[in-house]
Amino acid sequence: MEKTNDTQRIHVDSEVGRLRRVIIHSPDKGLGKIIPTKAQDWLFEDIVHLETMRKKEYDYYVKTLLYFLDPGKIKGKLQEIDDPKNNRAFYKPSHPDYFNSDKVVDPEFLLSQILDSKEIKDRLVAAVCAHERVSYAIQTQLHALPPSDLAITLITGILPDGKMIFGPVPNFIFTRDIGITINKHIMLTRPAKQARTREGILTKFILFNHPHFAEYRNNIIEITDLDEFFLLDDEEKPFKAVTVEGGDVMTVAPNHLLIGCSERTTIHAINQVIHELFERNVVDKVTMVKIPKRRAYMHIDTTFTQVKKNMWVIFGPFSRYGKEMDRRELLEGLGHPPETIKLELVQFEKGKEGNPRKFESLEDLLDDISQKDLKSTEPTEFIWSGGGEFPYGQREQWTDSCNVLAVKEGVVIGYDRNDKTAEAFQEKGFDIIRAEDLIQKFENDEIQPEEVENTLILLPSGELSRARGGSHCISMPILRDRIL
Structure with missing residues (x-):
C-alpha cells in the first residue's frame, strides 16, 4: 500500500485506508445544558449525562485514536492522565495538559487559534451574532x-461566568457532518436543521482561515442554495x-463518491454535488443511495459502513434479503401491512450523466465498489446488524451497529452495546x-498498534448512543493512506 506523503495534510480516497489525521470534537458543556423540552429541537432523542459521556466513554475514543495516530502524545502517560486527582479533561483544548496533537485535532482548538486575528474575530463574532440575533x-x-x-462560548453558547446567551450546538461532536474530504x-x-447552522459558520471560518488548510483553500467546495432561491415563497422553499x-x-x-438522499x-x-465534483475533476462516479426519509435512518452511514476492501457492515432490511430480516407479521393482525423498504441506487458517471446506471440491491453496489473500484482479490462479504436476526438488527441499528x-483496513471502532453485531464480526x-x-495492552507493550489486525474495538456507549451517532459520525477524517 502506498502511503500518503507525511507533508500532505489533506487526502482521503477511501473509507478504510490507514487513518493519519482526523478532526473530532470532545463533548463540551453545551451538551450538559440540553433540557427535555429542547432535546428534539436540538436533534437529541434524550438528555445525556455529560460527565459519564466524557470520562467513561469518549475518553476511551480519544485515547484509542491517539495510540493509533499519534502515540507519542499518550504513551507512558496513561497513569498520570487517569489519576483521580486530575480532572481527566486532557482531551479539551482549554485544559492546561491538552494533548495538542496535529493528528487528532479538535475544531475548538483550531477556532481559538484563528481568533487571535482581530479581523477574523470581528467577522466571525458579527456572523454568529447576526445568526443568533443577540x-x-x-x-x-x-x-x-x-x-x-x-471559542468555547461560540460553540456552547455559555459565557465564562456561566451565563447562557444562546443555544449550544450539541451535535458538533458529530464532526462527520460538517465536512467531507474527497481526495x-x-x-x-x-x-438541514436550524440547530446545526452555527456549526457550518464556525467550520467555514476554520477552513478558510486556519494555516493548516492554507494550501487547500482553492479545493474547498461550498454547497449553496439554488440561484434565486430567496425569491421562492415559503411553501415552495422546502421542496x-x-x-x-x-x-x-x-x-x-x-x-x-457515494451520497445519500435522506x-x-x-x-x-x-444534483449540485455531482456537477461540482465533475467540473472540478474530483471523481469520475457519484452514486446516489436513496433511503426512506426517517429519523431512524437519518444518514446512509447509519445503515452501512465499510470494514475492509471486501467487507461491509450493513442493516439487513436495506438488503436484498430485507423481507426475511425484517419480519413484522404481527402488525398485519392489527390491520397494518408490513412495510416494504425499497432503496434507489443510481450511479452517474462523468461524461455519461444522461445514461445513469441502476443497481438492484445495496449488496450489488457495494460488491461493485469492492471488486471494481478497490480491486479486491477476495469475494465481497457482509456483516449484518444484529446478526441479521429480528429484532436485534433493528435494535442495534438504532444504537449505531452499522x-x-x-x-x-480491518480494524474498526464500534459500540459495546451491540452484542449481536459483535458476534457477527466474530463469526x-x-x-x-x-x-x-x-489501551492498557498498548501501554504495557503487550501489543503495538501496527500489529492489530481484523479487530472490532468496542467503546463504552451508554450515553454516546443516546446522542444517535456512532464512531463513524464522531469523526471527520482528513488524511488517510492511499488505498491503491
Missing part, C-alpha cells in the same frame, strides 16, 4: 473575550432546499476487544 451589548461582550474563551478537496456541508450532511457522503474509492440530504443538493470507523474471524483493555 443584542449589541452581547456582541460587544463577546468581542472582549480572549480567543480560547470566545484533495474538502466539501463543506449544509445542515427546493439544498441541504447535505456528511453522514450521507462517503469517499469509497479514488474515483467514486431525511437530511436533498435531491437538489445531490456506524463504525476504520482506523485501518467472520474478527477479534473483539474493549477499548479500555486494548
Whole structure:
C-alpha cells in the first residue's frame, strides 16, 4: 500500500485506508445544558449525562485514536492522565495538559487559534451574532473575550461566568457532518436543521482561515442554495432546499463518491454535488443511495459502513434479503401491512450523466465498489446488524451497529452495546476487544498498534448512543493512506 506523503495534510480516497489525521470534537458543556423540552429541537432523542459521556466513554475514543495516530502524545502517560486527582479533561483544548496533537485535532482548538486575528474575530463574532440575533451589548461582550474563551462560548453558547446567551450546538461532536474530504478537496456541508447552522459558520471560518488548510483553500467546495432561491415563497422553499450532511457522503474509492438522499440530504443538493465534483475533476462516479426519509435512518452511514476492501457492515432490511430480516407479521393482525423498504441506487458517471446506471440491491453496489473500484482479490462479504436476526438488527441499528470507523483496513471502532453485531464480526474471524483493555495492552507493550489486525474495538456507549451517532459520525477524517 502506498502511503500518503507525511507533508500532505489533506487526502482521503477511501473509507478504510490507514487513518493519519482526523478532526473530532470532545463533548463540551453545551451538551450538559440540553433540557427535555429542547432535546428534539436540538436533534437529541434524550438528555445525556455529560460527565459519564466524557470520562467513561469518549475518553476511551480519544485515547484509542491517539495510540493509533499519534502515540507519542499518550504513551507512558496513561497513569498520570487517569489519576483521580486530575480532572481527566486532557482531551479539551482549554485544559492546561491538552494533548495538542496535529493528528487528532479538535475544531475548538483550531477556532481559538484563528481568533487571535482581530479581523477574523470581528467577522466571525458579527456572523454568529447576526445568526443568533443577540443584542449589541452581547456582541460587544463577546468581542472582549480572549480567543480560547470566545471559542468555547461560540460553540456552547455559555459565557465564562456561566451565563447562557444562546443555544449550544450539541451535535458538533458529530464532526462527520460538517465536512467531507474527497481526495484533495474538502466539501463543506449544509445542515438541514436550524440547530446545526452555527456549526457550518464556525467550520467555514476554520477552513478558510486556519494555516493548516492554507494550501487547500482553492479545493474547498461550498454547497449553496439554488440561484434565486430567496425569491421562492415559503411553501415552495422546502421542496427546493439544498441541504447535505456528511453522514450521507462517503469517499469509497479514488474515483467514486457515494451520497445519500435522506431525511437530511436533498435531491437538489445531490444534483449540485455531482456537477461540482465533475467540473472540478474530483471523481469520475457519484452514486446516489436513496433511503426512506426517517429519523431512524437519518444518514446512509447509519445503515452501512465499510470494514475492509471486501467487507461491509450493513442493516439487513436495506438488503436484498430485507423481507426475511425484517419480519413484522404481527402488525398485519392489527390491520397494518408490513412495510416494504425499497432503496434507489443510481450511479452517474462523468461524461455519461444522461445514461445513469441502476443497481438492484445495496449488496450489488457495494460488491461493485469492492471488486471494481478497490480491486479486491477476495469475494465481497457482509456483516449484518444484529446478526441479521429480528429484532436485534433493528435494535442495534438504532444504537449505531452499522456506524463504525476504520482506523485501518480491518480494524474498526464500534459500540459495546451491540452484542449481536459483535458476534457477527466474530463469526467472520474478527477479534473483539474493549477499548479500555486494548489501551492498557498498548501501554504495557503487550501489543503495538501496527500489529492489530481484523479487530472490532468496542467503546463504552451508554450515553454516546443516546446522542444517535456512532464512531463513524464522531469523526471527520482528513488524511488517510492511499488505498491503491
